[in-house]
Amino acid sequence: MLSRIPALSRWPVRQVFIKQMYFSGTESIGAVGWQAVLIGLVVITQINNLVGNNEVLSIKIMIWTLVRELGPLLSAVVIISRSSSAFASELSTMQVDGEIKNLRRMGISPISYLVMPRVFAMTLASITLTFYFQTIAISTGLVVAGLRMDFSLLSEIYNFFEIIDFREMLVSIIKSATFGILIALVSCFHGMRKKSAMTEVPQAVSQAVLRSLFAVLLAGGIITVVGFRS
Amino acid sequence: MTLLEFSNVEVDHSITISFVLHEGEARVLQVPTRDAEIAVMDLALGELVPEKGAVFLFGQSIKSSKPGSIGWIPSEGGLINNLKTWENITLPLWYFNGKNSKNTEEFILNLLPTLGLDKLFWTRFMASPVAELEVWEKKLVCLLRGLVHSPRLLVVSAGLFDEVEASSSQLWISALDNFVHSEENRGLLVVAKNNVSLPWNII
Numbered sequence: 547m548l549s550r551i552p553a554l555s556r557w558p559v560r561q562v563f564i565k566q567m568y569f570s571g572t573e574s575i576g577a578v579g580w581q582a583v584l585i586g587l588v589v590i591t592q593i594n595n596l597v598g599n600n601e602v603l604s605i606k607i608m609i610w611t612l613v614r615e616l617g618p619l620l621s622a623v624v625i626i627s628r629s630s631s632a633f634a635s636e637l638s639t640m641q642v643d644g645e646i647k648n649l650r651r652m653g654i655s656p657i658s659y660l661v662m663p664r665v666f667a668m669t670l671a672s673i674t675l676t677f678y679f680q681t682i683a684i685s686t687g688l689v690v691a692g693l694r695m696d697f698s699l700l701s702e703i704y705n706f707f708e709i710i711d712f713r714e715m716l717v718s719i720i721k722s723a724t725f726g727i728l729i730a731l732v733s734c735f736h737g738m739r740k741k742s743a744m745t746e747v748p749q750a751v752s753q754a755v756l757r758s759l760f761a762v763l764l765a766g767g768i769i770t771v772v773g774f775r776s
Numbered sequence: 777m778t779l780l781e782f783s784n785v786e787v788d789h790s791i792t793i794s795f796v797l798h799e800g801e802a803r804v805l806q807v808p809t810r811d812a813e814i815a816v817m818d819l820a821l822g823e824l825v826p827e828k829g830a831v832f833l834f835g836q837s838i839k840s841s842k843p844g845s846i847g848w849i850p851s852e853g854g855l856i857n858n859l860k861t862w863e864n865i866t867l868p869l870w871y872f873n874g875k876n877s878k879n880t881e882e883f884i885l886n887l888l889p890t891l892g893l894d895k896l897f898w899t900r901f902m903a904s905p906v907a908e909l910e911v912w913e914k915k916l917v918c919l920l921r922g923l924v925h926s927p928r929l930l931v932v933s934a935g936l937f938d939e940v941e942a943s944s945s946q947l948w949i950s951a952l953d954n955f956v957h958s959e960e961n962r963g964l965l966v967v968a969k970n971n972v973s974l975p976w977n978i979i
Binding site for chain 2 (some may be wrong): 557558559561620636639640643644645647648649650651652653655659736
């Protein structure tokens, strides 16, 4: 896949990349934003119920749940529900209609033209959406905690930047990038697999969604275990 | 110089084909079945590896040739449905040679009158998704894509001219003829199922 990166300099490949960035990233902003507000609200309410009026501990738990786990995971869930199914159905239809073979007949590599820009677009979208999710969810959490527990917002922000460390950010980026790569590869694999009839398209779509989710949960588990060894 | 050579290539488990196509030549290869026609085109395009015999492009193994040096004009279809007509036409050109909108537009605008088309038709036609086009329009897109790509060798299915008005068919044949003779190093191979009446020499 890495050897195909130079193909991004070709205009039609770049066009696919831009379209997929728009579809997987820009068009997911609304869904991820609302989800982040609600998750931030729920998480901080439960944390406050658990630890009471302890500002530092509240923020620490919020970072653990939102930055380490829920941010990358829930962004990946939104991406899977929107883009994984779309990738698999679009590529499956192209496969059944013989369009992938037609690309090869024109000398155009389907991996360079169809798969590589999707993988890069989804990876970039996953990293960006995760950061966006975390920013909104944490902002919501800080505001709600301030209102419920009478914390000063400035003190919360100060404590947040005191507590969060580089490793947390790094693991979050690694997770979201890994999730993006995995979702794109699994979806494209199921889309590109040889099919003889249109009836196989829905099967490919459901397999792509389920296996993407499985891959994300498995990778998330492994990265958490490796990244946060005490 | 040799553009394309089939050396004792077994096609569709039934016929053996040998021929040489040189620069500046436009020739028709007749095969007995539709399957054989597709197989010959796939062999020439490097999509199929011959079980017996060998295919050479520009004097070397087809696998070692530069991608995009052969153009392909199928009888119909061969298009990418999620791209608009204009994107389909420019896909191989811009993929292999880089984007140059102005030159491409100028080239196509010069080509339109030779194909009997006016600018109004062109404007409507180019923005349409290819799925909405009629069969003859899809064939026209395939033809335009091949001509705009301007490769050294064009492999054309003779089915391109089926179900097309005789006057249009003549214009398309002239356009392909012009393509071959506009530069010295070009060639055209038309693959036909059974006997067809085309102005080029039969292999």
